[in-house]
Amino acid sequence: MPVQSPIYRRVLLKASGEALMGSQGFGIDVSVADRIAADIAEARSMGVEVGVVIGGGNIFRGVAVASAGGDRVTGDHMGMLATIINSLALRTSLTKLGVDAVVLSAIAMPEICESFSQLKAQSHMDAGKVVIFAGGTGNPFFTTDSAAALRAAEIGADALFKGTQVDGVYSADPKKDPKATRYERITHAEVLQHDLAIMDTAAIALARENNIPIIVYSIHEQGGFGEILRGAGRCTVVSD
Numbered sequence: 348m349p350v351q352s353p354i355y356r357r358v359l360l361k362a363s364g365e366a367l368m369g370s371q372g373f374g375i376d377v378s379v380a381d382r383i384a385a386d387i388a389e390a391r392s393m394g395v396e397v398g399v400v401i402g403g404g405n406i407f408r409g410v411a412v413a414s415a416g417g418d419r420v421t422g423d424h425m426g427m428l429a430t431i432i433n434s435l436a437l438r439t440s441l442t443k444l445g446v447d448a449v450v451l452s453a454i455a456m457p458e459i460c461e462s463f464s465q466l467k468a469q470s471h472m473d474a475g476k477v478v479i480f481a482g483g484t485g486n487p488f489f490t491t492d493s494a495a496a497l498r499a500a501e502i503g504a505d506a507l508f509k510g511t512q513v514d515g516v517y518s519a520d521p522k523k524d525p526k527a528t529r530y531e532r533i534t535h536a537e538v539l540q541h542d543l544a545i546m547d548t549a550a551i552a553l554a555r556e557n558n559i560p561i562i563v564y565s566i567h568e569q570g571g572f573g574e575i576l577r578g579a580g581r582c583t584v585v586s587d
């Protein structure tokens with residue numbers, strides 16, 4: 348069977364932090380990190396350039412501190428540090444597979460990884476490395492969804508993949524409403540207008556302003572990333 352060429356040249360993958368804990372209640376299930384890494388390795392073998400933003404919800408979310416009466420900014424700093432831990436785990440999994448990967452952090456920690464700059468990111472990606480963007484945007488009150496939209500715009504990504512717990516955008520949260528129906532295609536404007544909470548509104552607005560399609564798919568579906576890159580697979584395409 349002929350290998351179908353990918354429909355995107357450069358993509359940004361937002362991988363759910365929560366997914367990384369697998370069936371555990373907290374932390375990192377290495378087998379899940381290895382599986383996500385295998386999907387990224389497949390994309391690289393197809394010649395697709397891949398940037399990655401990984402969430403931190405498996406370890407820490409800033410709102411948890413705020414809702415317990417603590418300081419939100421400190422909580423968000425802790426959440427951003429969680430994304431750096433996850434990024435290091437994913438780099439380890441990629442390295443095991445022989446995939447050249449680098450972590451660029453929005454928060455400087457030179458003993459551990461390189462600091463983010465757009466030029467550095469471009470140059471690593473041009474050299475064929477997988478670039479893992481750690482530390483979110485580097486600012487409190489943001490999310491890794493927004494960081495993913497921001498980095499997608501900065502690296503000139505053709506698409507932003509949201510690898511999450513569900514297999515697309517639904518008419519309502521499918522975890523709460525069993526009657527919710529899945530969209531094959533929907534526009535950024537419709538997602539915003541109907542308040543479909545698959546991603547935060549800042550991230551969707553930023554992707555819309557920069558004409559970046561968002562592909563929502565299940566990160567639990569092994570090989571799903573590659574399938575979609577070949578123009579097939581189960582997902583929702585958010586595009587104007």
Ligand SMILES: Nc1ncnc2c1ncn2[C@@H]1O[C@H](COP(=O)(O)OP(=O)(O)O)[C@@H](O)[C@H]1O
Binds near residue numbers: 362515518520522
């Ligand atoms: N309209 C919707 N369509 C799909 N998922 C939705 C929708 N509204 C809410 N969700 C929920 O959004 C979740 C994904 O967002 P989020 O919690 O940010 O996940 P992640 O851990 O991937 O960042 C899904 O698990 C789903 O339960």
Ligand SMILES: O=c1ccn([C@@H]2O[C@H](COP(=O)(O)OP(=O)(O)O)[C@@H](O)[C@H]2O)c(=O)[nH]1
Binds near residue numbers: 402422425487491492
């Ligand atoms: O630019 C950013 C990105 C993340 N965070 C913090 O990091 C946590 C983890 O990120 P997120 O909740 O987006 O992770 P995910 O839901 O994808 O697991 C957030 O709750 C925030 O506290 C932040 O302050 N600024």
